[in-house]
Amino acid sequence: MRTVTETMGSTATPEREPEKKRQRERRPGLFARLRLFLRQIVAELRKVVWPTRNQLVTYTTVVIVFVLIVLAIVSVLDWVFSRGVFAIFG
Structure with missing residues (x-):
């Protein structure tokens, strides 16, 4: 069975990028990347629709009531x- 290089007649080697081009494509330094990351965080937080005080109180109440219900169920099952x-093993 012939390989691709035998049928094509030559072995093509990929050309290496020029040294200057590789230097230009370097990624930014650590602090520049960190600054970019923090800027992106702030930009995303500005897009957030924050709940009103009434909504926050409502959500908090719902969570606390739900936790109390689950606590009661688990306590009853444990009992x-x-x-x-104790009845079986005495």
């Missing part, structure tokens, strides 16, 4: 299972 274990 039931502990009674069951």
